[in-house]
Amino acid sequence: MTEHDSSLDAIDRRILRAMQDNARLSNVELSEQAHLSPSQCHRRLKRLEELGVIDGYSARLNPEKIGLGVTAFVSVSLGKHGESPATRFAEAVQGIPEILECHSVSGEADYLLRVTAPDLKSFSDFLMHRLMAFPFVESVKSSIALECLKRWKGLPVS
Structure with a gap:
């Protein structure tokens, strides 16, 4: 397929x-x-x-109900470009449960992450002591989600 x-x-x-x-x-x-x-x-x-059209099955959890009150979108730029830093970053994000999604993107940043945390202090600790601790991460910019107006419920199947 x-x-x-x-x-x-x-x-x-x-x-x-x-x-x-x-x-x-x-x-x-x-x-x-x-x-x-x-x-x-x-x-x-x-x-x-x-065929892989159905990729798996899971339950959609309400983040607030399980103590994850902060959702943020984080843009990450790597210091050096090329295969090695990109590979190392891709490997690193796999083991970080706070990172719900990681997309390689075009534009100013190299990656866009969707991150969750219990509170702002936990999110700040994650940024400062985990994400920015990687030597290949040059800069991060984050936007805190204030309110979710539409939750993902599935792909549009026409």
Whole structure:
């Protein structure tokens, strides 16, 4: 399968939309929403998993309810460019649980991170003593999220 496979038909898309809305649907419930028999629906779902269209299953947690009251977006610039600092940075972020996402970006910064922390003091400690402690990190700029107006609920499956 290519990065974007147009071989997904309307039934595949119904299955994907339903699974993004509620991945805990039983196969019978999913088959009803997809307008398929349970066995056909199960085969389609397994195919979507095998193709990697469905990347995995997880629960969306409310950060505030588990004590993570601060979300921030952090732009990171590396001091030296090239393969070694970029590789070292990519490896380093994998082991840091506060970093929820890390994207290589174009523009002024090299990376954009989505970070969470219990409070501002914890976030400051993370920035000063963990992220900026890496010798290849030249600068960071952060923006604290004041309010989440829309939470991620899934990809738009047309």
